[in-house]
Amino acid sequence: MLRLSKLTDYATVILSHMAKDSVQTHSAMGVAEATGIALPTVSKVLKILVNAKVLVSTRGIKGGYALARPPEKISVADVISALEGPIALTECSISHEGCEQASGCGISGNWGLINQAIQNALEAITLADMIKPVNVPREILIPVASLYR
Helix, strand or coil: CCCCCHHHHHHHHHHHHHHHCCCCCECHHHHHHHHCCCHHHHHHHHHHHHHCCCEEEECCCCCEEEECCCHHHCEHHHHHHHHHCCCCCCHHHCCCCCCCCHHHCCCHHHHHHHHHHHHHHHHHCEHHHHCCCCCCCCCCCCCHHHHHC
């Protein structure tokens, strides 16, 4: 199973909140209150995102955090990479150094293709996409009796 850390999940929630009003500077306290994420966790995530140049910070009374680029220019891949490191399904997607089977492996190139497809998909989704309402199709009910005809 592919699974992202809670910090990455929190980062997407925090950034989505900030993207809704991307011209405003946001305080850590305000973000914590708006998202329901604990202030120490928000502060930790904000610091990581500043270091990764996804956010910019300003000190002072009117200081806070703001998106480094418009929401349309920040991809989900940027967010994941900031918190998780390079996006890779297998160790050999990044480097062959950690794999004992690298010399005889005939499928590492295929993992590279899969990894690139996932990377491309994550780069195609932006924060602007994340804040759009999801159009969920209406549920279609099929009477159980019709299944037996």
